[in-house]
Amino acid sequence: MKKVVVLILLALSCWFLFAACAPDGGVLRVGVKIDVPRFGYQNPATGEIEGFEVDIARELAKEIMGSEDKLKLTGVNVTTRGAMLDNGSLDAALSTFTITDSRKKSYHFSQPYYTDHIGVLVKKDAGIENLRDLDGKTIGVAQSATTKEKLQAAADELGITLKFNEYATYPEIKIALVSGRVDAFSVDESILRGYVDDTTKLLQEQFSPQEYGVASALGNEELAAEIDRVIGAMKDDGRLAALQEKWGI
Template identity: 60%
Template sequence: MKLRKVFLALGLGICVMMAGCSSASTSSSATGSNTVEAKEIQAIKDRGVLKVGVKVDVPKYGYKNPQTGQIEGFEIDLSKAVAKKILGDESKVEFQGVTAKTRGPLLDNGEIDMVAATFTITDERKKSYNFSDPYMKDGIGLLVKKSLGASSLKDLDGKTIGVAQSATTKKALEEEASKQGITLKFSELGGYPEIKAALDSGRVDCFAVDAAILNGYVDDSTVILNDRYNPQEYGIASKKDNTELAKVINEVVSEMKTSGEIDKLIKKWEIK
């Protein structure tokens, strides 16, 4: 009887030890996973600066002020809020100018941590990047010379539309033109100032991009038509595998939307 009790005690002790090891292993595994995720944020902290791709040619969103030489705008302020969340200081952010064509590759090769550059959220893009909750929604607008006398897309049948390279604008207008039974020609150019210059010189008949962007380029000789197409939402993009960074970015956007800070920035930059 005594011998049986000894064996039972030994067996119970082994079970307890195994359970303890299993628990420790699980805890270690979880900690290791969290450490891997935390490395994304730690790398930014070790560097001491958040690298962000922004537009420098979109007044009110991301624009290099020729008078001050500083990049300013709604998305600039938004990026500073992310830097403050991660580094505790909104000034610890490094901006790099991007276009619709370059923002993806720069994010892919790690030259920048995130993109806040009127980047519309699409199902196709979500396959390659993480996107924050949307912070703005806009549709494609059409900027034309008043002298053209156009009042709708239908009046642009056979005309040449200036669009940014790699933007979703061309595809959206091609689909709309097909619905309306009209034909459009396209000239894909590198940046918005270049498209506006092409419109001014008569090389294109229309400058097409999100209407909020066009508001920064309208002048006394041009007009934005009432038409709006393919409304899409803007989000901050980060690399697909940078899940922890994406989580922090989204927290910032969510908090700013809830607190009303996003609305304050819209008012500050007079975004229509």
């Protein structure tokens, strides 16, 4: 009888711990990119959102909510993801969100699940082979991203001048590059690979390692701890590596 009581108490304590960290509404609301092939992309043929980060979100829902069916995905970009965490529309953002010291003041971040570098995409016929060749030229970057700051620092070291145009979405920057409104498109290299075509190329130079983490709002330490636990477990048991291989990143 005592053994049964102990088991019941253990089950109840686990349930209360789960309930304390579980998001309201019975689903885990995660913001993901819908314009980054292989990471978070809305397939025009199916309408489904798919990619590496989407699969990680499914694992989080399965571990934290008990089922990957208890996942609600919302498309976000660099300007909306933080605002939606702030206003409570999202429980977490899994959206190529680079971990920085300044961002840690506004959000919880899990341990990194992927490390990338800033890259630069240019037209093949532009005669641009390195960052120095961009002296005096205009680079298209995403609003609220760390790219502008990192590239400016690299330019300062070289003693060159860069100009920047900021855009809300990556497709807008690619269109600006194709139309000649900017001379280069710069963001994390893994994102840029999805925008390479027969007329463009990636420069060989890489700048500033970028570690991606799962962001969540300050104030829900239990949820943040659970997210971090799952990411750590996925690293340890090989699930993260398997997903990277699946998506070719």
